[in-house]
Amino acid sequence: MPDTQQQLPKKSSDRTAQAESLFKSYMKEQQFRCTTERIAVLREVYRSNTHLDADEIFIQLKKKKIGISRATVYHTLDLLFKFHLVTKIDLGHKHTHYEKSHGVANHLHVICEQCGKVVEIRNNELANMLETLCKENGFELGSFSLQLFGSCIGEEGEKKCTEKPA
Ligand SMILES: [Zn+2]
Ligand SMILES: [Zn+2]
Numbered sequence: 070m071p072d073t074q075q076q077l078p079k080k081s082s083d084r085t086a087q088a089e090s091l092f093k094s095y096m097k098e099q100q101f102r103c104t105t106e107r108i109a110v111l112r113e114v115y116r117s118n119t120h121l122d123a124d125e126i127f128i129q130l131k132k133k134k135i136g137i138s139r140a141t142v143y144h145t146l147d148l149l150f151k152f153h154l155v156t157k158i159d160l161g162h163k164h165t166h167y168e169k170s171h172g173v174a175n176h177l178h179v180i181c182e183q184c185g186k187v188v189e190i191r192n193n194e195l196a197n198m199l200e201t202l203c204k205e206n207g208f209e210l211g212s213f214s215l216q217l218f219g220s221c222i223g224e225e226g227e228k229k230c231t232e233k234p235a
Contacts, residue, residue: 081115084115084172085112085116087171087172088111088115088169092148092149092152095148095152105135106135106137106141107145109133110126110130110142110146110149111145111149113130114126114168119168119187120158120168122164122166122167123142123164123167126167127142146167149167153171154171155167155169155170156168157214158216159216160187161180161185161216161218174191175212175214176189176190176191176214176215177213177215178216178217179217180217180218182220183220183229183232184230184232186221188221196213
């Protein structure tokens with residue numbers, strides 16, 4: 070797999086700070102109140118290196134004694150999505166997962182349908198190919214997030230996964 074890590078901008082703390090200031094200016098533009106609760110949702114998503122669902126974010130914030138309602142978490146995630154600061158991904162559960170997207174290279178997710186393991190793959194060739202495909206069809210590629218479903222294979226490369234999800 071070609072290494073595209075070097076394309077990733079700056080440290081994650083810079084990324085979060087940038088995302089935060091973008092969020093604040095978008096919110097101002099759209100005349101939404103940029104409350105500390107909403108900022109806390111953004112920070113939670115950017116702090117995480119995995120794919121969170123709204124409930125997980127809600128629970129994390131509760132643990133930190135941040136007084137926020139589930140509805141506000143959902144609404145804030147929708148705003149973040151609208152401003153291209155998070156991506157929504159379908160990991161084959163019945164609900165949406167979210168991940169940070171500002172300063173994060175486009176990638177695809179390979180998901181094990183048995184155990185739920187998720188592997189992220191970044192690949193330049195694929196990115197270029199998608200860009201070409203878009204151009205050929207009269208589109209300019211913005212961002213992408215792809216999900217592939219399958220079953221993980223053991224070290225020996227033979228045994229298919231039979232694990233139950235945790
Ligand atoms: Zn598996
Ligand atoms: Zn991801």
